[in-house]
Amino acid sequence: MLVSRIIRHRDAVRLGPELGLGLNHISHFHAGYSKTLRHSAAAEPKKSSGTTVGWRRHRRFPKYLRDSPSGTFALRLRSRTTPLTFRAWQRFDEAARSRSLRLPIVTLQMMIRKDEAQMKTSLSQSLCDDGQWRTRLNSLAFKGISEGDIQHWVWIMEGKDADERIERFVSVDRPKPIFLLFQLLRHDQRFQKGSSLQSIYDYVYRHHVRSKASPPDAALPFGAVRRTLDPGLNMTRWNFATLFRLLVYHYLRVWPSALPALAKLVCLYVEITQQVAKNGRKAYSDACSIFNYALVMFQRKSPVQPVFQMRYNWRAQKIMLAMSTTLPRPLLINRSGFRAIRRVMLALGKSPAERRVALRMMRTWPPYRRDWDGLDEKREPADDFSRSVKAGVLMHEAGYSEMEHDRALSVLGGVLPGEAPTVQTRSLSPRTWTGRQANLNVFSTWAARVKATRDINEAWHEFQTSPTEGLQPSVQVYTEMFKKLVAIPVNQLPDPAHALLPGDAREVFPVNDATLTTFEKQRLRPPTVEGLYSQMLHNGTRPVGDCLSVLIQHAPSMQAAMRYLHDSPLDKAAISALQLPHVPSADSSTISRHRRRDAAAGPTLEVLQQIPLGNLGAYIFLMCRFQPRLAAEPARLGKMRRAGLIHHAINICAQRLRPTLDDGQTYKAPWHTIMQTLAQPKLLVSAENTQDRRFHDREALGLALRVFGLVKMGGGVDVVVLDGLCKATQKCLRWTDMGLTTDGGGDLQPLLRMAHATIVSAFSEMAGGSPASQHHPATRHNFTAGSLQSYMQTLGYMGDVDGMVQAVGWILRMWEDETVLEDAKDVLNGQYSTIGRVLVMFRAFAETQVTGSVLEQLERQMGALQERKYCTWRWPTQEDADAFVRWHRQEHNAAFWSRVRPGV
Incomplete structure (x- = not known):
């Protein structure tokens, strides 16, 4: 009876216009129907089970949580x-x-x-x-x-930490609930071992990707039991997208070079999903969704060396694009996917074709292309587009209109279609404003125009050219102009013989003003940093964010940096905590006294957390830049006071970047600056013995070991920290009897033994620690030829020949890994010659201290790589080693070389 009334009500609403019934008739009908329905529901008897009929809902509490x-x-x-x-x-x-x-x-x-x-x-x-x-x-x-x-x-x-929890998670090869997997990959989890990510990768591959291709387990019953125990049913498209996002987050922080492995995982998931799907149209839609989502995720930058690491993002995107072309029906790329590809391409180095275009730019502005020969005359304007601009053209051809943010990408790509060309600039993606602030993207385009220039005059011209009449530049535009004013000038014009071209780095090229008069030069000359800063304050813009960091980092004095900080909206108490405390010179002589003093009266964590990390890193860089150096004459009072800058920087970082905090485990830029400063020669780190270089080298090594320990307790050591410790150790080795295990160095020997053990242990952990895998690189650390040279030279002067043999064996094995030492394998890269010097150094140090069979084995290994893997490295000859000794022989190491290679 109740059902029949509902049907009649539905038909009346549907047929009302056809029968000539107006809205009033229908509303009266609906009111009468509702009244009848209430009476009918009240008259219906309740079932004995306790459930009610009608529209009544179950109570959500206590079964459901808020x-x-x-x-x-x-x-x-x-x-x-x-x-x-x-x-x-x-x-x-x-x-x-x-x-x-x-x-x-x-x-x-x-x-x-x-x-x-x-x-x-x-x-x-x-x-x-x-x-x-x-x-x-x-x-x-x-x-x-x-x-x-x-x-x-x-x-x-x-488990006590994230790595131990992952180890327990994979200890039993049985499917776990998805919520447990998501808990292990939360954003606040900090992994220090690459093996943890590799283990979770293998688990996901076995239980959530490969299992989809296998037939259902016949041993599992149907119904709720199967859905609970079958991981293939649990991993829906949305769950996989969430899992993939978490994996990308951790890989970018721990192992950026392994991003292509994640791309292969997604490709396999997409292919298997389409193969086993029953609904082809829905499977294709899901595949396109995951495909574009992966492209967008791969545009994210790594917190460490983001521009350099972007090459791995591009390789991951290329794997996704290649997979799409192999499918029977290629996947569609949406607007977000095209933008992600363009943003990644902006951070890549110029291709050979793009370098040819950069060399043919005129020295005038705008930089139109010059025709060098007949082939250039036959080229169309579209042939000179960079890869990023070509991707934008494909996006437009796919039906997506160009928005303001796309214009900023085109400006940095070198060509804004329909307008004058700019300079292709290697850069991260400009800031994107969304929502109600989308109109601010016009400032991103304006800032990109200032950035995509070759010299300061061109940048100043674009800075003064407002996109809209009367529009004042924002802090984003001022930041790019400040970067141009403080950039290092290059004393050469673009030349094919030089690797550096306009847009490759932040350096600015000489101004093309040879044909201008003196008056015209003065008219076109941009203001100084101080003049532009005064103009910015006059227009009501205060320094914040990246603009404040640039000003602090290049401040002419500590007082000027404090003025920039006080002009910003930062907390005044936090700014005062950054100032170097005034202490008597007698209280700043040794490391222990500095430690006691700063522990007693140092800035607190709550105060320092008011300073953004970028501004803090810039201030640490400034303090390290003003750290004094040793000189022949005694240090004056101001120089003695500035000797405590490095100690103050260490204590600020020790408070703000504690190992127990997330920032202390992820943000290492200030520690890198401190370690690189401690590695510099003739560094004055104490107010005592200002003319005793041996004393200050020992103090610097002690500070380097302390910083190394703090970084290791946090996010783990990396190549920059290890390289700084090696160079700080080499400074102390010049005061000892190199290569001997006797106590010839006096008080330096305990410190050197500790440094040697720390260096060898760190290298062994960084070079290994991850099991072999067909998708992951051999190590998650970005070793360079220069860092290997510092490590090998330190071991050589300390007499650790066995450690050098192991390091050379590891270097030769890495030829088969395309990701490790990638630049050192490129003949056109500067690291290629550096890795050759590393091998020469090894032979010079070890030839007389190891057996001939060891050298013969390494030489045979090199020959096998040359035959099977087309290795272009060359094993050094004895003449190369002798020339190395003659070149590096100095007064402090002459006795060492006389023992190691007599007669040279």
């Missing part, structure tokens, strides 16, 4: 190391009261019950009793989940 169960689970894990808030305790109490059978809730309650068994809290009253708990576990047992499985999941999450 907050996300996974979020509460993550909050419980973070509360073990952070202070507990009342709101967090409320969420734990709600989770403990819940009777839901969702796996995050049950696992969290198991963890709470385990904690309550050790120490009772008020949460014990919220948990269910043992009988109810057993009943709920029996319900989960129907789905194939036992109490032992839940206890195993709790044991996994109780």
